[in-house]
Amino acid sequence: DVEVAIINDPARQDCDAFCGTDWSSAESVELAEKQVRNRFGDRVHLTYLDCAGDENANSLIEWREKIVNENLSVPLLVLNGHLRITGNFDIRQMLDVIEAELEIGV
Secondary structure (H helix, E strand, C coil): CEEEEEEECCCCCCCCCCCCCCCCCHHHHHHHHHHHHHHHHHHEEEEEEECCCCCCCHHHHHHHHHHHHCCCCCCEEEECCEEEEECCCCHHHHHHHHHHHHHHHC
């Protein structure tokens, strides 16, 4: 199975104008979950984590620090704990990365 996390900090604006998918939108996350489920079934689990939220899971605390310390562009796409994309990405790009991960992991 592949654990996919979209880690976002809507308070950080890495783009002057609207760029890419607005992952802070519930509709975008729901659409992504549906597409992931339709394409990969139960093999892939998608989670959205908001750095601006009050969640304090250890992994989220670590990612918050990494974003600041390494000046990473958000959102981040993380698969099985490994950073795959920094900065704006859309659902198609996410699906391509997941598919590649599944192929490598087989």
